[in-house]
Amino acid sequence: MVSAISEGIKISIETMFQEQYSNAENDHFMFAYKINIENLTDFPVQLMSRKWFIFDSIGETRIVEGEGVVGLKPILTPNESYTYVSGCQLKSEIGSMRGKYSMLNLHTERLFDVEIPEFELIVPFKLN
Template identity: 60%
Template sequence: MVTTITDGVKISVETIYQDEHSNPANEHYMFAYRIDIENLSAHAIQLMRRKWFIFDSNGTVREVEGEGVVGVQPVIESGDSYSYVSGCNLKTDIGSMRGNYTMHNLVLEKSFKVNIPEFQLIVPYKLN
């Protein structure tokens, strides 16, 4: 698990290779990731947008951005957390992701960016 804190928002990421949804013979490697977002700040925040940079070990870089996460723009009260699971496919058996969330402070009425730490996407047999 990797973790980072930006402006009072703690982001933790866990990954798991999805062998049953992968097809290495066709260069299709599927990974799931779980993100835990903990609001350590004094104010309620809302996750408005996400932006991802996805890296394959063959040099391919993809950018993905959009509103919210998994179809929602969650409000996270001070001291609370929000978790979700999503997925990513790669054409190689090693890659990584990093990115940021655009959050909105609901009390101060201002937006700010929160870093998502870079995390590795590696099929288990590559770790032997």
């Protein structure tokens, strides 16, 4: 698990290779990731958008941006957390992701960015 705190928001990430949805012969490697977002501030926040940088070891980097996460813009009160699961497809067995969430302080209506720490996406047999 990878964890980091940025702007008072703790991001923790677990990754899982999805063998049943992958096909090595077609350069299709599917990964799931579970993210827990914990509000360690003393004010409520709302996750407004995300921006991902997805690196594939074939030398390709993709940028994915959008509103909310998994179709939602969750609100987290102080000490509350929100967990979701999503996925990423790579063309190789090794890659990584990093990014940022744009959060809204619901007291001041100020937007601020929370860094999502880099995490690896590796097919388990590549670790041997």
